[in-house]
Amino acid sequence: MESKIFKLPSSVINQIAAGEVVENPASIVKELIENSLDAGATRIGIEVVDGGQSLIRIEDNGSGMSERDALLSIERHATSKIQETADLQTLSTMGFRGEALAAISSVCHFEMRTCQKKGTRIVADGGSVSLVEPCARNPGTTIEVRSLFYNVPARKKFQKSKSADAAAVTKIVEMIALANERVSFTLNGKELLSRRDEILKEFEHQIQGKGIYGYIAEPAKAGQTRRGQYLFINKRPIFSPLIAKAVKSAFGTRIAEHSHPKFVLFLEMSPDLVDVNVHPQKKEVRFKDESAIFRLVHTAVEKAFAPKKTFSDPIAFNQPISTGSFTENFPSMPLKAFEPELDWIFPQRPLAVFGKYLLLQKEGLLLVDLSSAFARLLFESFVLEAKSAQALMFPLQFPFENGDEEIVEKLMKIGVEARLLKNTLVIDALPNYLEAADFDTFFDEWKVGRKLEEIATKYSRRSKRKFTLEQGTKIWQEVQMCKDPLYDPLGNPIFIHLNEDDFAKLMGKRNG
Numbered sequence: 001m002e003s004k005i006f007k008l009p010s011s012v013i014n015q016i017a018a019g020e021v022v023e024n025p026a027s028i029v030k031e032l033i034e035n036s037l038d039a040g041a042t043r044i045g046i047e048v049v050d051g052g053q054s055l056i057r058i059e060d061n062g063s064g065m066s067e068r069d070a071l072l073s074i075e076r077h078a079t080s081k082i083q084e085t086a087d088l089q090t091l092s093t094m095g096f097r098g099e100a101l102a103a104i105s106s107v108c109h110f111e112m113r114t115c116q117k118k119g120t121r122i123v124a125d126g127g128s129v130s131l132v133e134p135c136a137r138n139p140g141t142t143i144e145v146r147s148l149f150y151n152v153p154a155r156k157k158f159q160k161s162k163s164a165d166a167a168a169v170t171k172i173v174e175m176i177a178l179a180n181e182r183v184s185f186t187l188n189g190k191e192l193l194s195r196r197d198e199i200l201k202e203f204e205h206q207i208q209g210k211g212i213y214g215y216i217a218e219p220a221k222a223g224q225t226r227r228g229q230y231l232f233i234n235k236r237p238i239f240s241p242l243i244a245k246a247v248k249s250a251f252g253t254r255i256a257e258h259s260h261p262k263f264v265l266f267l268e269m270s271p272d273l274v275d276v277n278v279h280p281q282k283k284e285v286r287f288k289d290e291s292a293i294f295r296l297v298h299t300a301v302e303k304a305f306a307p308k309k310t311f312s313d314p315i316a317f318n319q320p321i322s323t324g325s326f327t328e329n330f331p332s333m334p335l336k337a338f339e340p341e342l343d344w345i346f347p348q349r350p351l352a353v354f355g356k357y358l359l360l361q362k363e364g365l366l367l368v369d370l371s372s373a374f375a376r377l378l379f380e381s382f383v384l385e386a387k388s389a390q391a392l393m394f395p396l397q398f399p400f401e402n403g404d405e406e407i408v409e410k411l412m413k414i415g416v417e418a419r420l421l422k423n424t425l426v427i428d429a430l431p432n433y434l435e436a437a438d439f440d441t442f443f444d445e446w447k448v449g450r451k452l453e454e455i456a457t458k459y460s461r462r463s464k465r466k467f468t469l470e471q472g473t474k475i476w477q478e479v480q481m482c483k484d485p486l487y488d489p490l491g492n493p494i495f496i497h498l499n500e501d502d503f504a505k506l507m508g509k510r511n512g
């Protein structure tokens, strides 16, 4: 009988496997750097051309390989890191599958120069070795990946843009650099150290606990995406929805429902509590005891928010004389349960300036434009799905032409509870932040079709509007819960931050 089943040649097997490990230049860079780290390198140089599509070069000062090991290393399932399954339980290295180099070398023009005692140079094209020769090199390893996917046209077609690949490479290198403080990284000749400081500067609050440390950024910085989330388990960059959820739960009501808190989190745990063998790129993990991990993260993050003891300095003389109580002035402003966090949000007492700005001390000064913040609040109270309209003690009434039921429907959509009573339009409730006294101004503009973005902003900017310190702090707190806490509806910044350099510039100081 004729057989229809053939064994695939290893070059084809490797290319298929490459589909899992070698997604794009960034995933190759990640594998190669992890190999360098596993080899004990303290200096790792990364170079990419065209986002890695034309060239990826990783150079390290790690242990290097003998000629025999170098040749073995590009064979599938060749690894120096585990010998039996039991080793998986105690794994401390990043790699272990022994398939990265085999996969990578099968989809490019590959070159390795490595030296343990003697130097060896290996050249391979699409997975087949074409040259092995001695070479001169200091201890360590250099790997070059040229013309990625040149022999896999289907993959090449689906390559992303060079700039997207370059950005992904930068992010992965930054992540790994963040987790490995003692190793110096250069990316395209630039030292990454300063960049690491820059990243960490964004995260104001430190997390510390047994087996967990890291940083979180203020709730106001929470983003629409998970881009600001860096998680490492045993130094390995990992994606874990469970942990992201635990962090978010600790943020509680400090952030809006759909935003993502920013964090850099390092977990150290015994390898037998976590299974990294789930995802081919080792990007995802499975935990033995999910609820224990959840609690650990939740508690540690919550602690980072605990009010710090501060001396509240007597600056009452700066406080503007309040005209009436806050709730009197803002009958419609909802009161949320923030108070216990006041200390955290305002470790230093803020100042109201010109009745228009709020000045907060926070690694320099934070200057909040209250009318922009208010415009944001007002706008979101029109468009947010979950509306909380405030009933009016005395419903407003407007004479209205017959026959326009549609307007009632439209008003209801933006949180204005309205009804038609013969020739009168009756307004029973208004969205938060829209005051009854201002409704007719609002209504005139809205009727003629002005955009809510413009109305909200214009209404908040009216020169007669002044905010007291109390109102200002409330607005600042509330705006941090907004979907977009950074800009007013027309795109003006809600706050600016002034650091020491900015002050020097304001004072006209020059270096030297």
Ligand code: ADP
Pocket (backbone or CB within 6 Å): 031, 035, 036, 039, 060, 062, 063, 064, 065, 073, 074, 078, 079, 080, 081, 094, 095, 096, 097, 098, 099, 100, 101, 102, 140, 141
């Ligand atoms: P894994 O890392 O899963 O073991 P790889 O295919 O990534 O598999 O690497 C295969 C082997 O090649 C490694 O186990 C290691 O012994 C060796 N190796 C790879 N890169 C380096 C390097 N930069 N320095 C020293 N040895 C390396």
Ligand code: MG
Pocket (backbone or CB within 6 Å): 031, 034, 035, 094, 095, 096, 098, 100, 101
């Ligand atoms: Mg590896």
